[in-house]
Amino acid sequence: MIEWKNERDLFELMKRELYTPVVGDILDRKGLYHRFLPQPIQPIQENMVVVGRAMPALMVDVYGEQEKPFGLLTEALDQLQPGEIYVASGGTMRCAYWGEILTATAKKRGATGAVINGFHRDTPMVLEQGWPVFSIGRYAQDSSVRTQVINYRCPIEIGNVWIYPGDIVFGDLDGVLVIPKELEEEVITLALEKVRGEKLVRKEIENGMSSTEAFKKYGIL
Ligand SMILES: O=C([O-])CC(=O)C(=O)O
Numbered sequence: 176m177i178e179w180k181n182e183r184d185l186f187e188l189m190k191r192e193l194y195t196p197v198v199g200d201i202l203d204r205k206g207l208y209h210r211f212l213p214q215p216i217q218p219i220q221e222n223m224v225v226v227g228r229a230m231p232a233l234m235v236d237v238y239g240e241q242e243k244p245f246g247l248l249t250e251a252l253d254q255l256q257p258g259e260i261y262v263a264s265g266g267t268m269r270c271a272y273w274g275e276i277l278t279a280t281a282k283k284r285g286a287t288g289a290v291i292n293g294f295h296r297d298t299p300m301v302l303e304q305g306w307p308v309f310s311i312g313r314y315a316q317d318s319s320v321r322t323q324v325i326n327y328r329c330p331i332e333i334g335n336v337w338i339y340p341g342d343i344v345f346g347d348l349d350g351v352l353v354i355p356k357e358l359e360e361e362v363i364t365l366a367l368e369k370v371r372g373e374k375l376v377r378k379e380i381e382n383g384m385s386s387t388e389a390f391k392k393y394g395i396l
């Protein structure tokens with residue numbers, strides 16, 4: 176049975192009850208073995224959690240001063256919708272792909288986070304905005320003479336993971352995963368079930384049950 180009434184409800188529920196390992200377990204169970212983004216993509220602060228719908232942006236390398244610096248970047252930011260996550264990838268990561276002003280812009284539009292397959296900069300000023308950013312690390316080098324956004328709201332691939340506009344993206348301290356749209360209801364329902372099972376197993380173990388006995392009884396580890 177579906178436990179959420181609408182999209183906002185769903186994202187609140189995921190934030191409150193789920194964590195990426197358990198959702199990843201369910202994706203594995205469905206045979207979807209490549210749904211986590213590469214491990215170097217991490218929250219820039221440990222308590223950050225991101226959940227929302229992907230708005231992918233495609234980056235490419237450029238070299239030197241450009242006729243249109245940043246390409247379609249400002250356009251891509253200005254069309255973000257509430258509940259969306261800006262997901263950027265492409266190019267060879269010679270500079271920061273995200274920073275203070277981009278954070279303020281996306282946050283103001285109601286977007287719920289940024290997941291960047293590349294570096295971010297302006298770290299203290301991004302952190303003070305209290306808005307989740309995931310990246311591969313800090314690097315101050317400027318983007319205007321090194322990269323551009325050439326398309327957005329288009330499919331992109333990060334690692335082995337294809338990300339389509341509107342896919343649910345879920346990230347926490349353990350990683351970032353992407354749930355295929357056609358399976359989201361089932362995956363989230365099963366993940367909620369598994370989380371509740373895990374809590375029960377932990378309690379049993381804290382009360383003295385052996386690991387073997389617990390696994391035999393609940394099939395959860
Ligand atoms: O120029 C960039 O790539 C990002 C930046 O500094 C900002 O958003 O403030």
Ligand SMILES: [Mg+2]
Pocket residue numbers: 274275276297
């Ligand atoms: Mg800046």
